[in-house]
Amino acid sequence: MNVTAPATLAADEVAFVSGRTRLYGIVGHPIEQVRSPEMVTAELHGRGADAILLPIHVLPEDFDTVLPNLLKVANLDGLIFTIPFKAAALALCDELGPQASVVGAINALTRREGGGWKGEIFDGLGCVEGFRRRGIPFAGRRVMLIGTGGAGSAIGVAVAFQKPQSIRVFDMDEGRSRDLAERIAKVDPAIRVEIGAPTVDDIDILLNASPVGMLGDPRRPIAAETLPASLTVFDAIVKPETTPLLALAESCGCTVVRGREMMRGQIASIVDYFGHARA
Amino acid sequence: MNVTAPATLAADEVAFVSGRTRLYGIVGHPIEQVRSPEMVTAELHGRGADAILLPIHVLPEDFDTVLPNLLKVANLDGLIFTIPFKAAALALCDELGPQASVVGAINALTRREGGGWKGEIFDGLGCVEGFRRRGIPFAGRRVMLIGTGGAGSAIGVAVAFQKPQSIRVFDMDEGRSRDLAERIAKVDPAIRVEIGAPTVDDIDILLNASPVGMLGDPRRPIAAETLPASLTVFDAIVKPETTPLLALAESCGCTVVRGREMMRGQIASIVDYFGHARA
Numbered sequence: 001m002n003v004t005a006p007a008t009l010a011a012d013e014v015a016f017v018s019g020r021t022r023l024y025g026i027v028g029h030p031i032e033q034v035r036s037p038e039m040v041t042a043e044l045h046g047r048g049a050d051a052i053l054l055p056i057h058v059l060p061e062d063f064d065t066v067l068p069n070l071l072k073v074a075n076l077d078g079l080i081f082t083i084p085f086k087a088a089a090l091a092l093c094d095e096l097g098p099q100a101s102v103v104g105a106i107n108a109l110t111r112r113e114g115g116g117w118k119g120e121i122f123d124g125l126g127c128v129e130g131f132r133r134r135g136i137p138f139a140g141r142r143v144m145l146i147g148t149g150g151a152g153s154a155i156g157v158a159v160a161f162q163k164p165q166s167i168r169v170f171d172m173d174e175g176r177s178r179d180l181a182e183r184i185a186k187v188d189p190a191i192r193v194e195i196g197a198p199t200v201d202d203i204d205i206l207l208n209a210s211p212v213g214m215l216g217d218p219r220r221p222i223a224a225e226t227l228p229a230s231l232t233v234f235d236a237i238v239k240p241e242t243t244p245l246l247a248l249a250e251s252c253g254c255t256v257v258r259g260r261e262m263m264r265g266q267i268a269s270i271v272d273y274f275g276h277a278r279a
Numbered sequence: 280m281n282v283t284a285p286a287t288l289a290a291d292e293v294a295f296v297s298g299r300t301r302l303y304g305i306v307g308h309p310i311e312q313v314r315s316p317e318m319v320t321a322e323l324h325g326r327g328a329d330a331i332l333l334p335i336h337v338l339p340e341d342f343d344t345v346l347p348n349l350l351k352v353a354n355l356d357g358l359i360f361t362i363p364f365k366a367a368a369l370a371l372c373d374e375l376g377p378q379a380s381v382v383g384a385i386n387a388l389t390r391r392e393g394g395g396w397k398g399e400i401f402d403g404l405g406c407v408e409g410f411r412r413r414g415i416p417f418a419g420r421r422v423m424l425i426g427t428g429g430a431g432s433a434i435g436v437a438v439a440f441q442k443p444q445s446i447r448v449f450d451m452d453e454g455r456s457r458d459l460a461e462r463i464a465k466v467d468p469a470i471r472v473e474i475g476a477p478t479v480d481d482i483d484i485l486l487n488a489s490p491v492g493m494l495g496d497p498r499r500p501i502a503a504e505t506l507p508a509s510l511t512v513f514d515a516i517v518k519p520e521t522t523p524l525l526a527l528a529e530s531c532g533c534t535v536v537r538g539r540e541m542m543r544g545q546i547a548s549i550v551d552y553f554g555h556a557r558a
Contacts, residue, residue, distance in 0.1 A: 012543070057354040069345045
């Protein structure tokens, strides 16, 4: 089992893993539902990396002892964290990115040059990257954000770094909204921040980061029956691809940005962070 | 990053890993030269398992703290150990297979029904499986074994379980030979065990487990210039496929069993042990 690799593969071998393959993982509980293994691995391969991203199922009670030991695996170069570990993973970082410092959580960890590990959160950066790829700027725009849970607050913070004119936030939990408003003000005190009910009046970009409309839920997160065609409407929900909100937006002639674009933007940004240049 | 898997793959996804993939690993130092990832993964896939075997590079000074934590990863179902960890891995076992008990080392570890981990060593069982696949029995045969290091002693023990008539062992290090002779006697006191120079007189099966003849080394591990055609000759060396010993054996009309057959036998036996039935 210890033979120098041949130049060509035999029939009884697979091509996608060898002793030289570098490892990445997504750590979560539960783990079976995650999509990063197939998507991030495809992105790594697309950039020519001999690397793979694996599902790593860690029980919450084991996290604090298992993770520091997992980081000692010498051919492991980075991790993604999902529910429920995004806040707990902060403790693994020797250095935090600007988003993570404000949000207080990370979802990606990678080796630092010179040793140690650095962490950043890409939930919000993925949304910004999705908009960037479509050529839609946030700078100077008036933004309405619905939902200020984990993904929503990360989106709010990432958008705040883009110099919008204003951000209005809404969540059923008003405490969470106040908390996010404070974080936004910390990023950029020039942004006008409001807390209040969902509206599209005097709004350029509507962002839904609430679960309303997910997986067969027929509701929309905003009461309006029509939307101005000048509005850009984003929904963080990935399934269904067209939520009731996006269906209305399309019927009103709005520009629509989908959850899958955020997901692709996030994957590209994380693989950048892992140190693999875009092809 | 937390979406229910779709029935079909998108273009930006790979097919060989997902959130449901079960993990196996080979743990060693160094790791880049190992061949188990591509070969064991192919065997797992051939049996219909959604599973992958990864290279896991652990530094010797980290082994005792990292490994017990690695075993807490809930979707990790088994490990293979290579140099220098085959003896250290014993400490991870709640139960030892019959070969491992005699050899004092393991190279495979898998979950036990009801919890905990069981270990066994397959270096020798792979050789026996290779012979079994070719229909060549050890029972009642007279065996000469050259080389009683890690692989050689595992082969000696595995052969001893097959009820041969006699085993003659040779190693440059006579202490190792004596040690193996004692282990063979412990497995089956009915076997006639001798220690002495390589010979083919009154021998049915010649096994080379020494490094003589490896990677361009032109030597043979036995002085004979011809071999009886009735002899079966095995060489544990994988590269080259035909060692100087096997070249002589072929020219003399002997039956030849190659190192790669042992490797395939070992992989099949380990994947059995991992709990995946043969297709």
